């Protein structure tokens with residue numbers, strides 16, 4: 001395997017520990033662990049730190065001076081990108097979908113504190129606005145670099161190939177025989193990297209992606225996209241392994257009323273973890289994924305297994321959802 005150049009943005013390895021009080025509250029007889037990428041150490045933490053270590057190395061290699069990226073109003077990816085840019089002395093432009101809210105809160109508030117430029121646009125116009133901004137900057141003699149939504153390109157996924165080797169080492173040192181890793185999946189780079197990393201590292205357990213907003217079928221069906229992304233990542237790393245859509249296990253039953261809409265699933269998960277362990281998952285991604293884990297255990301779908309829930313961040317967004325969560 002080829003090792004790609006990265007820059008250090010995250011504090012790695014992130015902790016891995018058990019959640020005994022949470023498992024007890026659930027009445028679960030197996031063990032539940034949590035991998036703490038929410039403690040990645042960049043801005044409010046989260047999975048984008050690992051992706052950005054590789055993406056930002058490419059930004060610097062290309063001598064770019066400005067990064068442009070996009071996401072929702074409470075995007076964790078956008079905040080992490082803004083923080084990474086500031087740390088590296090780069091300019092940063094965020095294109096956020098929606099109107100500027102009257103009440104600035106959560107990740108958006110933190111974005112603003114970093115002093116980056118923020119454009120608010122309707123969601124379908126995000127890509128176009130990023131290209132238009134890049135054109136203007138080029139005309140001004142600057143060197144812009146567009147990072148795709150969620151940092152989910154082949155380079156970003158490399159961060160999670162490496163994360164898999166990190167957790168396999170932790171499993172070994174802590175003598176954890178993990179049957180299943182559970183993780184939130186949306187733009188796909190995290191899951192694609194993990195599943196590829198599992199194939200490279202010989203992990204024998206399952207990896208279950210909880211779809212936050214993607215569907216299994218139709219024109220934008222998620223599994224073929226994940227396989228394509230993982231295979232582009234494999235090419236970058238010069239490994240022979242190729243994955244197929246069937247290699248990805250996903251749960252699609254937790255889409256609720258849509259992206260960013262907090263329902264009973266998320267509310268219950270956020271509160272149950274806080275009440276049992278004094279820990280927090282976010283309203284959009286990790287709360288939804290943890291809610292799925294609770295549901296699969298309650299329904300007896302997963303029994304006695306050793307499960308590791310991969311916390312990918314999103315806690316700062318909680319502050320924008322206090323009305324829905326209390």
Ligand SMILES: Cc1ncc(COP(=O)(O)O)c(C=O)c1O
Pocket residue numbers: 046047075076077150152184185186187188189190191282285286312313314
């Ligand atoms: C906190 C959090 N968890 C999980 C994800 C999903 O990761 P990916 O987009 O790589 O599928 C995201 C991405 O937006 C996120 O912000």
